Amino acid sequence: MPNMPRFNFHRPGTMEEALDLVSRFRASVKVMCGGTDLVPKMRAGVAVAENVVSLTRVPGLSTISYRDDDGLVIGGTARISDVARHPDVRRHYPALAYACDKMATVQIRNMGTVAGNLANAAPSADTAAPLLAYGASLVLVERGGRRQVPLEDFFTGPGLTVAEPMEIIEAIRVPAPPLRSGSAYLRVSARSKVDIAAVGVAAALNLDLEGRVIGVRIALAAVGPTPLRARQAEDMLMEQIPDHDLLARAGAACVRTAKPIDDVRASANFRRAMVQTLAQRVLARCGRLARGEDAQ
């Protein structure tokens, strides 16, 4: 068992102090919340930093709030289990609630944060696919500056994002769901829920009064170097009535977007087959929710 490398640990009590620290040590700094990703990565030598800045004592950063006009704001240190439990998340964002309820283990969900799951930028990140489907953005802060980055522009490769070392994820902003909309997320993995997802598909669908698609986002997890938007399938669905045949064709379009690899969790062929199946099921559920046929 490799030993933990040595580092300096900082536990700032304010956001200002945290931003000063990451700015000062930007040549070799990691931000930590739960540590569920960073600690094993540092132990394995995959992540290296002379300075670790913990955000868990920054007041107010773990807040989760929802307003009908403003949508959902998930603070940078909000725990996965708290997001899963939050009544507004359960009511308005069932795909995210499902991901936060089922991913990893109870202990990891009690420690880990949604922001950390995104910052870690695993192609299989369970919260990324639903948040992409909801059109979420990240609020990144640094000393003297703040910017909002759409989540779909955030990931640049496995473990890589556009965030600079001196930036901190202050919050995740998720638009309020429109009327007649539905969303869902499904994943498969070898060992039920505990494992990292071998494939995941999330979607959010919005219908007009006639039942035609007027808005749709589909996101694929663990079938490319980053979580992917399935734009070809989205274009196919727009302005159409999402019947069974169309959903089957949209599923096939999702498969064309996917760039799966063979690895320990699944073969590329299995992943392609599962993208088709999960996309159809997820979209069908979105349609039922949007038409008010299914209770959430």
Place this chain on the structure above:
Amino acid sequence: MAKEIIELIVNGDRYEVAVEPWRTLAEVLREDLNLTGTKIGCNQGDCGACTVLMEGRSVSSCLTLAAEAHQREIVTIEGLAQGPEDLHPLQEAFVEHGAVQCGYCTPGMILSAKHLLDHNPTPSEQEIRQGLSGNLCRCTGYSKIVEAIGAAAAKMAPAGEGE
């Protein structure tokens, strides 16, 4: 990279410990506080043997830096029994149902079960199994463990335990 003096509140007792920042809570509990009931299995958050409660939530102490636990309330397996003859209902149920074989996973199993029952005093069998999804047992299979937790829940519920 000097040691830092941190304060831990473990099973209601306050400890001041000088720790290097890279040491985990599991290591400090076992090596500095001699609370060896907390086990280190995989040391990467998969097996659950190191589970403790921090501020009432189950966490993997092998992934928690000790410095991160500064001034936090920790409950380990040593903190459950009221005395040598007065086991916690979960501990009693594990004994009565033969839910212990080698015993290595047991402290983590019991603390995960405590976290579950604190939040859900009347869990279904499926909820018990989901509550244990972060704890591995390599000896017994899980049936007796699940039965023991169900029995403990039944015993504790009439007394108005839980939230």
